[in-house]
Amino acid sequence: MRRVVPMDWVPAQPGDPIKEIDTPALILDLDKFEANLKRMTDFAARAQVRVRPHAKIHKCAEIAHRQIEACGGGICCQKLGEAEAMLGGDITDVLITSQIVGERKMRRLAHLARAYAPARVGVCVDHVDVARQLAAISQAEQARLEVYVDIDIGQNRSGVQTPEAVVELAQILLASPNLAFMGVHAYSALAQHRRGVPERREATDRAAARVTDARDALLAANLPCEVVCGGGTGSFLYEAASGIFNEIHPGSFAFMDIHYAKNEQDPAGPKFEHSMFVLTSVMSVGEERATLDGGLKAFSTDTGPAQPTFSGWRVRSVSDEHTVLMRVVEAVPIKLGDKALLIPGHCDPTVNLHDWIVAVRSNTVEALWPVDARGALY
Amino acid sequence: MRRVVPMDWVPAQPGDPIKEIDTPALILDLDKFEANLKRMTDFAARAQVRVRPHAKIHKCAEIAHRQIEACGGGICCQKLGEAEAMLGGDITDVLITSQIVGERKMRRLAHLARAYAPARVGVCVDHVDVARQLAAISQAEQARLEVYVDIDIGQNRSGVQTPEAVVELAQILLASPNLAFMGVHAYSALAQHRRGVPERREATDRAAARVTDARDALLAANLPCEVVCGGGTGSFLYEAASGIFNEIHPGSFAFMDIHYAKNEQDPAGPKFEHSMFVLTSVMSVGEERATLDGGLKAFSTDTGPAQPTFSGWRVRSVSDEHTVLMRVVEAVPIKLGDKALLIPGHCDPTVNLHDWIVAVRSNTVEALWPVDARGALY
Secondary structure, eight states: OOOSSOOOOOSOOTTOBGGGSOSSEEEEEHHHHHHHHHHHHHHHHHHTOEEOOBTTTTOOHHHHHHHHHHHOSOEEESSHHHHHHHHHTTOOEEEEEEEOOSHHHHHHHHHHHHHHTTSEEEEEEOOHHHHHHHHHHHHHTTOOEEEEEEEOOSSOSSSBOSHHHHHHHHHHHHTOTTEEEEEEEEOOHHHHTOSSHHHHHHHHHHHHHHHHHHHHHHHHTTOOOOEEEEOOTTTHHHHHHSSSOOEEOOOGGGTOOHHHHTSOOOTTSOOOOOOEEEEEEEEEEETTEEEESOOTTTSOOBTBOOEESSSSEEEEEEETTEEEEEEOSSOOOOOTTOEEEEEOSOHHHHHTTOSEEEEEETTEEEEEEEOTTTTOOO | OOOSSOOOOOSOOTTOBGGGSOSSEEEEEHHHHHHHHHHHHHHHHHHTOEEOOBTTTTOOHHHHHHHHHHHOSOEEESSHHHHHHHHHTTOOEEEEEEEOOSHHHHHHHHHHHHHHTTSEEEEEEOOHHHHHHHHHHHHHTTOOEEEEEEEOOSSOSSSBOSHHHHHHHHHHHHTOTTEEEEEEEEOOHHHHTOSSHHHHHHHHHHHHHHHHHHHHHHHHTTOOOOEEEEOOTTTHHHHHHSSSOOEEOOOGGGTOOHHHHTSOOOTTSOOOOOOEEEEEEEEEEETTEEEESOOTTTSOOBTBOOEESSSSEEEEEEETTEEEEEEOSSOOOOOTTOEEEEEOSOHHHHHTTOSEEEEEETTEEEEEEEOTTTTOOO
């Protein structure tokens, strides 16, 4: 079970100029990242809503600490392994915004909550069997968990469908001595990338109506509903304005990516900049061609390939370890060995391919941050 | 620069039944894997061609050892970091089938070759500047490298275009005291997935003609050309039959994936089975819906999503950590917590997402093998 080779390679050292960074490498432009964070913090203050940024995009405790310093509160995770990495990195308030199912995973969750107590550890449920098993295991393991009922707001991916189901789950959770029922969680990944502002607003308004029904059903049954949370970078503006959500969970705003940049910008909200890039090198050149040393293993292509930050060149093809650029118009010639900076199509699965975030400012490496929860998919 | 959290989680222990494996996990069916390996070994013996399997698909020294035990010789890598992981895992014959460009990478390559001598370390070149710099650095670092001239056989991704360019590069390499000119390397990723047998054969025949011209030009200039190598799982049959290639580099045959399985099967060659799978669990259920706990971070989707091994369900959507299945016909009901086995669309970038290969036989875990070069994209 040993690892034969420790992966102790680092792409750069603090103080290195950008052009000396080994490639492919994940680059964070600190000025832009900090500006994005400030925009979100300022927005939340104006809108009087709590922000719990989603860590599934960055998987990095260093970034989580900076987000908590700016926004207060805690962070979100999507996976148990991410929560473990964040708690191990001294983050003391973690909400897993999905379901943890099966005895093995539940025991691990309970062990984690007990080991890091009094850190807050939250999780979502959408099924009575899961709620009952979680109650039994948290009691047996003497662990305290915060639990949210997950509501389906139109994506049909997870979550309960009716206010009655929310009440039933809340009653099970409230009857458990080791589970703290916190409220409801509602998120639609689909709503985040509806391109037009009216479509995203309308999707979120419909979600808010469903969530309001759930909250009202809880209150009518004399049950509490302290937290109403959810939302992402494409929809948080409308959750915040809904009057029902009191906590938003955006993640991608910190880095941005091409997929989010294609959304119509709502002038009512903050405008975020690309702060996350993949740096590559030209490893082969040909007639009107430049082949870069990063491909499918350096950035994800599920929403399209990463794109050059410079003009005159288009991505012709991406394979495991290569991206081939072709010149389309008169452009600055690219030479063998040149560096090429790309904007990821989709940040989350791109960051997950890298061990290190190379944090740069003014063309110089300022720090290297480990992607602590890289590969924590369990 | 420390890692905050050591990723010491393992999805299973030897002896565990498959149903106890934590998910998402990468599963290798050992009976099928060994059968695939035997089919390739038998083919190579019949065809009288050397096999140097490509390790970019598995990134696992344990698998490389088994391949070398079966096929003799060495393995291929695509990246310097992969070569480092394989050499560190006691593999003593490694060919990097791509260009290593830039002083930093070349020095690392030279250090590696010197540190692991007398292990054989090979690399490809396609540019005179690179050949000259490699000659200088290998001499300065007192490292011995085997070097192959990379020939473009129609993909326009890397490689030189003309026999004259091959001769020019060979002369530079032969003049260097620390570089051993081995021969020519020629590979087209595009040719591997032409669906019809005639198209793949024709693409390979054209490639073989170009390679023959290069070899003949070398011989005419009184230069050696010991090795003619290249090819992949989609084309190796035709390289082996060409009479010019004496070494083939297939990788995916060991695992197979949906993308390769879509190729028309040539009855003249061995037929490989799927041996590599992604095991997931059902984490949420709804009306005709089952949501699995693995998505874009558990398998790549560049050639389409992973597909269930069972019938009656289709993949509706894949997001970062979820795959949503919808029932399409009468099928066995799927329950919350059930395990679901998926066949990856594209093995190489899928394996790269995982830390462990869970090797199973007869529904029991036999071993856990680290994906040693996971993330070794530099």
